[in-house]
Amino acid sequence: MSSPLSAASIRDLVRADQVHKDLYLSPELFVLEQREFFGNTWQYAGHVSQIPNALDYITVDIAGQSLLILRDNEGAVRALHNRCAHKGVRLYTAESGQLGARFLRCPYHAWSYRLDGALASYPLRAGYEGTGMCESANGQGLAPVSGLKVYRGFIFVRVNLEGPSFEDYFGEAVAALDQMVDRSPSGELVIEGGVLRNTIHCNWKFYLENINDTVHPVSTHESAVRAAQSQWTETDPNAPKPLAIEQILPFGQPYAFFEGMGGRVLPHGHSISGTRASVHSGYGELGDYVKALAAAHGEERAKAILEHSPQNVVLYPSLAVKGSPQTIRVIRPVAVDRTVIEAWNFRTVGGPDLLFDRALNYSRLVFSPMSIVAHDDVHLFEQQQQGLRSGPNDWVSLHRDFNAAELDTLPMDTNGSSELLIRNQYRAWAAHMTRRIA
Template sequence: MPTSLKPDAPSRDAITRLVRHDSVHKDIYQSEALFDLEMRHFFGNTWNYAGHASQIPQPGDYITLDLAGQPLLVLRDLEGQVRAFFNRCAHKGTQLFTSESGNTGGRFMRCPYHAWSFRLDGSLVGYPLKAGYEGTGLADSEAGQGLVAVPGLQVYRDFIFVRTNPGGVDFDTYFGDMRSAIDNMVDRSPSGELRIEGGVIRNTIHCNWKFYLENINDPVHPVSAHESAVRAAQAVWQPQDVSAPQPLAVEQILPFGQKYDFFEGMGGHVYPNGHSVSGTRFSIHSGYGELGDYVRDLQAALGEARAREVLQRSPQNAVLYPSLALKGSPQTIRVIRPIAVDRTVVEAWNFRTVGGPPLLLERALSYSRLVYSPMSFVAHDDVHLFESQQQGLRSRGSDWVSLHRECRPDEPAQPNEATSGTSEWLIRNQYRAWLRFMTQDMEA
């Protein structure tokens, strides 16, 4: 059994021993030394969601973000191309922009510290007191090359992904067939366009980021964890006329009250590199009301067969490991941002389905408020449990966290369909990917 990790950089061999076939060591959630290595290796080697192109529609528009300790700047240049840079001036390292979003205000970006200026493609334009740099070698130095571009950048159907370490797996290989989860969201628009609207809901949780990601693939917990939320919704709705249309809030909360056999039957699929889909057969979102002419409009845009395929597929969650979880219906996404070993920020964003009925956006906004908001009585259940896990694993009980449910010694090679919707195979798959990308560029 591995001992607890010490602050002095755990070795590759020690990290490898933290993941078993059916369980993981508690240091994965508790060790600050391991978290520091995750920021550099694991998140640097994987493709992570950075934003959506609809957030930067015009030349000069930008967004900033912190991705695993790396301040990044994503912008649209004068030719309309999306670019991503490390958000630091080539001179002294000052962040060029500290606002969450905005516009550069022109053809150049100027550092607020010493007024060094850069084109929107990152190249250096100029700086004060040029005579003082003559003959110093600045032009050939790192500083003279301008802003440093993020090594990996890919825009897939307006979803922007980055990889902060050079080399490694390319985007298409990394996501593979999981790109169909994005296709399913985008193809719900008759115009083939989604647009971020309604702002963002941010929830800071005092737990390791993996607890939240595990929970997205854990359809067993709603039966017990969300029992009180369902009872509250049932108490409000039961006295009403059963034939009356359900309000959005009731339509979205009551399905959380399904029993274990429902969640077992909904299916799941495991993909390479930690990705997964839960609810491949049906989910708690499958019973939402019809939308009338929208179906006809979608059939006209996509053809009857593709429209049927898109609308019939409403998974519980599609996880593009490690930072993004999609819900095609409703049109919402969650983004997982690790801040510290015991602190995680979760962002919930909503999409307007361009060309679709307003009800689709209303449904997304309603679901985010009900389920993801810090004031949500559903989120309260989850947050309390995540933070309880973080504290509980500090105890001197077992050093191992069980992932045994439906674990088989001959678990088939991925990708493959899970035996049931409640299999922890989807979570075990995450940790096999975690180990791979965590150690791929470490020395033995």
């Protein structure tokens, strides 16, 4: 991009039914995107089961900034900028751990902080007397993250001071988290099985678009479906299937199935793919678990939980939720052409082991970079990143099922193959990118 980035020039990159290729290619735009878009919106940071005990911590990079998420002595979750107030060194570099003491200590010059970030001690105090250090930003300690919300065990942060409240930002989209948590008779989830982490060499938007793209499985994953079909010759449709077969075969549905799944768009870019059905709708029965769920939540709620299995729910822009199986994907942009994708699995406390087995198997089968499914997707994302640099056409098509009425209608229901779910993301992107820019 050659001209200065104003609010008007940014909004011009998003048309009603197209987006400009600079959204995927411009390093200048990506830097601004980290500061403004990701800083102004709520991002998924982690889950409380990752810090079950006092003094447990995790580190995470969000909006281009290093954050420290910890549990203090009273059991409260805190989010601090992982940057010593003295020289800017990151205090903790491990992905997770135990603090081992009731304070935070910089490894460089031993400046120490209380768990709320307040400056506790530093060497050679006499050398700072009369210098104004205590009154400066350096003397104020570790900066807390501007926005922090723990919702049913899911930890979200908003880095910038300005921006919508958690409740206003997510609205009805948090029902996807309720649906996932309520699959536990005790209302508790625990992350288990580690994380599948994959670095892909493309812009983060390609991956997120694909989550809501139900047209690609017919062609992109044709070989994976054929492989599964060749291994499953059982003619009795009621015969129990191995997990891998149960989870891959539905990808072979025709276009009509995916179109009929239904979709729903919400304010701020959130969406539901598969409001009526999905590739997860036909999983096998779970026996006595159904009774346990009804006893915990009532017959009506239990039925709603078990019968509603969307393909994907996107809590835009960093979190994609699959209530069945119990998995999430987290999108972590690193550079304009590099993105880290994390797949985490949940054990449903009080639920059968089969639920967790499905989550683990699905992640390995579909999200692993070496899987027969993800390999297809990642190859195409990286080819998109390269391909958009070629040719005279600067615009990417999002025309499918466009209707001008959608510009003024949210929430809105649509068919399962509509690109409205993707168009809705970019309208939210433009709005939040320009919140603080003239």
